[in-house]
Amino acid sequence: MINDHQVFKDLTLKFEQEFHDDMRRLDVLPPSTLTRVSEFIDETGAYIARLEQNGFAYRSDGSIYFDTAKFDADEKHSYAKLDREAYGQRKDLEEGEGGAVSRSNC
Numbered sequence: 473m474i475n476d477h478q479v480f481k482d483l484t485l486k487f488e489q490e491f492h493d494d495m496r497r498l499d500v501l502p503p504s505t506l507t508r509v510s511e512f513i514d515e516t517g518a519y520i521a522r523l524e525q526n527g528f529a530y531r532s533d534g535s536i537y538f539d540t541a542k543f544d545a546d547e548k549h550s551y552a553k554l555d556r557e558a559y560g561q562r563k564d565l566e567e568g569e570g571g572a573v574s575r576s577n578c
Contacts, residue, residue, distance in 0.1 A: 484510070 474480075492502065509516060520536055523529035528543045529536050543549050 481510075484508075 495502070520529060523538065524531075524536070527539075528546075529538050531537075
């Protein structure tokens with residue numbers, strides 16, 4: 473059992489630095505803000521719990537999924553992938569999600 477979790481932080485920082493080095497070599501500008509999900513574990517867990525409580529997320533085979541169809545059917549919400557113009561473009565949404573949207577409705 474690993475008691476010192478610094479080993480995980482060191483490993484992720486190593487690969488993060490390699491990524492930034494690669495981006496720099498490709499002339500990609502560095503991000504103005506860097507957010508690490510590992511720094512927001514509690515907030516992420518609370519958000520997922522809230523999605524589940526509201527019926528917009530569900531568990532299956534050890535994973536948690538966001539139910540886009542149920543979210544979209546709620547009159548207070550709409551689901552558009554990446555941009556507002558995508559709203560209602562079911563065919564494009566299914567293609568972008570690899571068909572997962574249509575399979576989830578079976």
